[in-house]
Amino acid sequence: MGAIEATGINRTRPSRRKQRMTLVAVALGVVMVSLDGTVVHIANPTIARSLGSSMTGLQWVTNGYLLALAVTLIVGGKLGDRFGRRRIFVIGVAGFALASLGCALSPSTAALIAFRVLQGLAGAMLVPNTLAILKSTFPASELHRAIGMWGAASASAAAAGPIIGGLLVEYLSWPAIFVLNVPIGLAAAASALRWAGESRAPGRADRFDIVGAGVLAGAMFVLVWSLTGATGREWWYWAAGVLAALVLLAGFVIRQRRFPAPILPLSLFRSRALSVGVVLLVTGNIALYGVLFSIGLYMQNVNGCTPLETGVRLLPLMGMFMVGSPLGGRLTGRLGSRWPLALGMALLAASFVGLVGLAAGSPYGRQWPWLVLLGLGMGMVVVAGTEAVVGTAPVQHGGVAGGLQTTANQLGGVLGTTVFGTVIATLVARTLPAELRTAGVPDAIAEQVAIHKGLAEQGIAPLGARLNLTGQFDDVAAAAITRATERAFMSGLHTVMWIGAGIALLSALLALLIPARNAPPHASGR
Numbered sequence: 402m403g404a405i406e407a408t409g410i411n412r413t414r415p416s417r418r419k420q421r422m423t424l425v426a427v428a429l430g431v432v433m434v435s436l437d438g439t440v441v442h443i444a445n446p447t448i449a450r451s452l453g454s455s456m457t458g459l460q461w462v463t464n465g466y467l468l469a470l471a472v473t474l475i476v477g478g479k480l481g482d483r484f485g486r487r488r489i490f491v492i493g494v495a496g497f498a499l500a501s502l503g504c505a506l507s508p509s510t511a512a513l514i515a516f517r518v519l520q521g522l523a524g525a526m527l528v529p530n531t532l533a534i535l536k537s538t539f540p541a542s543e544l545h546r547a548i549g550m551w552g553a554a555s556a557s558a559a560a561a562g563p564i565i566g567g568l569l570v571e572y573l574s575w576p577a578i579f580v581l582n583v584p585i586g587l588a589a590a591a592s593a594l595r596w597a598g599e600s601r602a603p604g605r606a607d608r609f610d611i612v613g614a615g616v617l618a619g620a621m622f623v624l625v626w627s628l629t630g631a632t633g634r635e636w637w638y639w640a641a642g643v644l645a646a647l648v649l650l651a652g653f654v655i656r657q658r659r660f661p662a663p664i665l666p667l668s669l670f671r672s673r674a675l676s677v678g679v680v681l682l683v684t685g686n687i688a689l690y691g692v693l694f695s696i697g698l699y700m701q702n703v704n705g706c707t708p709l710e711t712g713v714r715l716l717p718l719m720g721m722f723m724v725g726s727p728l729g730g731r732l733t734g735r736l737g738s739r740w741p742l743a744l745g746m747a748l749l750a751a752s753f754v755g756l757v758g759l760a761a762g763s764p765y766g767r768q769w770p771w772l773v774l775l776g777l778g779m780g781m782v783v784v785a786g787t788e789a790v791v792g793t794a795p796v797q798h799g800g801v802a803g804g805l806q807t808t809a810n811q812l813g814g815v816l817g818t819t820v821f822g823t824v825i826a827t828l829v830a831r832t833l834p835a836e837l838r839t840a841g842v843p844d845a846i847a848e849q850v851a852i853h854k855g856l857a858e859q860g861i862a863p864l865g866a867r868l869n870l871t872g873q874f875d876d877v878a879a880a881a882i883t884r885a886t887e888r889a890f891m892s893g894l895h896t897v898m899w900i901g902a903g904i905a906l907l908s909a910l911l912a913l914l915i916p917a918r919n920a921p922p923h924a925s926g927r
């Protein structure tokens with residue numbers, strides 16, 4: 402252990418058993434985080450009904466967690482490099498479990514969002530250090546296999562999430578999905594303390610760049626805040642937010658170039674594989690989280706599925722994600738990251754184009770083939786992209802590289818939920834009045850329906866009791882409102898699928914810029 406602490410590199414190779422058990426320990430950590438992500442998507446409609454959440458509130462239940470995670474992941478990796486990766490990992494696991502209890506006890510949407518933010522902060526200490534621990538435990542020749550198994554564990558948890566979430570929500574309550582994290586967290590912390598070796602970056606402890614961390618966090622927060630609140634506002638609102646985020650990001654880059662101990666060494670981006678890998682992890686997760694958010698609303702609020710039925714219907718996506726991860730690891734080990742990333746992105750594009758064909762009453766046979774392609778492609782993208790980022794970074798920046806990789810994942814998740822949700826909400830608000838007129842809904846009732854467009858944005862038809870107009874309703878009027886709401890929601894769903902297809906195609910072409918074989922990690926650089 403002493404050699405590891407001094408240099409950050411495992412000079413004395415751990416035994417096979419210790420390698421396996423270390424992998425189990427860090428896999429339990431990412432299982433907790435991955436499970437939490439997919440069960441929340443299943444629970445969103447139930448949370449909205451229980452706490453009275455709006456579409457924006459639902460977005461922030463997801464985005465509060467993802468954003469807090471994204472803006473502090475690099476910081477979490479830097480803390481691991483400086484103070485010990487195992488130590489920071491265990492602290493993160495414990496904090497995540499405690500924040501999950503807070504989520505379960507939340508009496509309001511605002512409280513739930515607050516505890517989700519705390520979950521994200523704890524997750525930022527946990528996730529990047531899992532990859533750094535793996536890099537210090539496994540030799541370079543076996544690292545891609547370890548990352549493939551790490552990805553498979555994450556994918557397995559994501560695959561189980563919809564079923565577990567559906568069972569817990571349907572037969573217990575939505576808070577149960579958060580209580581589930583407590584025993585998993587205990588097992589992860591105990592395993593890490595028993596088996597994982599401690600490691601940190603070599604050399605003296607550098608000063609920590611608090612200002613740089615704050616500027617980076619501010620840039621991401623302003624970006625997501627402006628996009629999430631853009632529904633119903635003028636175009637300049639979100640344009641100003643994006644511009645402000647870019648200015649802050651430029652300030653962060655300048656700060657990193659001048660600060661003696663940067664949070665994110667810009668020399669990392671001299672690797673073309675790493676730079677492109679970061680971009681593709683962002684775009685791939687835009688696809689995954691955007692689809693999970695929107696398809697969850699579609700299946701439950703438009704198709705009328707229960708939470709458990711929704712979980713079952715998402716199994717093809719999650720199951721193929723679980724298959725695609727080790728497949729991506731094997732292909733990356735043989736071919737490098739370029740072709741698995743290009744193929745994975747092409748599969749994502751095909752799945753989006755297929756999902757454009759969905760209608761409000763589409764049978765499940767029209768849905769699952771495209772979910773299969775999405776899961777397979779996404780599994781390949783995650784593992785190949787992770788290898789491109791972590792596998793090409795120098796050992797002394799292992800925690801930072803892990804933080805960068807997971808930041809890309811979570812930022813993609815934030816943008817996917819934000820962009821998909823905002824586009825759907827905006828198009829529903831714009832098209833609902835015309836759809837109501839086309840459906841023959843009387844003007845007096847249509848005006849009341851428009852006031853409650855927040856329900857329609859989630860695919861829920863605002864009917865009699867919600868409008869205080871019960872006496873004016875009959876079955877014909879209710880059917881007309883339902884039909885108009887479904888058509889407005891589906892127009893938004895189709896638009897975001899076309900957006901996703903375009904992003905995936907561009908990403909497939911971008912993947913071809915990665916060298917045929919990833920360059921080996923460089924030894925130094927600021």
